[in-house]
Amino acid sequence: MELPARTAGSAAARPRGRGRRFPFLALLRASLVLGALYDAAFAVLMVAAPGLPARLLRLPLPPLPRGAFYLWIMAVLLLMLASLYLLASREPRRYAGVVAVAAGGRILGGLVLAAAAWRGPGLAGLLPLAAADLGFGLAHAACWRPVCR
Numbered sequence: 001m002e003l004p005a006r007t008a009g010s011a012a013a014r015p016r017g018r019g020r021r022f023p024f025l026a027l028l029r030a031s032l033v034l035g036a037l038y039d040a041a042f043a044v045l046m047v048a049a050p051g052l053p054a055r056l057l058r059l060p061l062p063p064l065p066r067g068a069f070y071l072w073i074m075a076v077l078l079l080m081l082a083s084l085y086l087l088a089s090r091e092p093r094r095y096a097g098v099v100a101v102a103a104g105g106r107i108l109g110g111l112v113l114a115a116a117a118w119r120g121p122g123l124a125g126l127l128p129l130a131a132a133d134l135g136f137g138l139a140h141a142a143c144w145r146p147v148c149r
Helices: 018-048 051-055 067-089 098-117 126-148
Strands: none
Touching: 018 051, 018 067, 018 098, 018 126, 051 126, 067 098, 098 126
């Protein structure tokens, strides 16, 4: 009795450990897409309704309308980041540098926001933003590690 030949797609022909990477790859892609949506939503709110997140988080706004350009430039930067995250979510290995910057930048951003919240009176509304950034950064890093091996 002859055994069937192994094909390139069979489990036996796959390198060990490769199958474990696919769930992490899907989670990495999802975390990058969610991070992009989060940033894009904030960008839109900063331009269209800056008072809404400021009220919800009890954070100060620059004097409007004169200081609105601060929010607008931050919104542009957030939209640029969101675009890069979406690009990286499609091909994380190809855009490994973007994934690394996304993870490191989110973690650093979360730590900086937390430090600002603890130092500044009336800035406790930054803590949920810090937690979100830190969470995204840690998720990106945790999911990226098994994928990049």
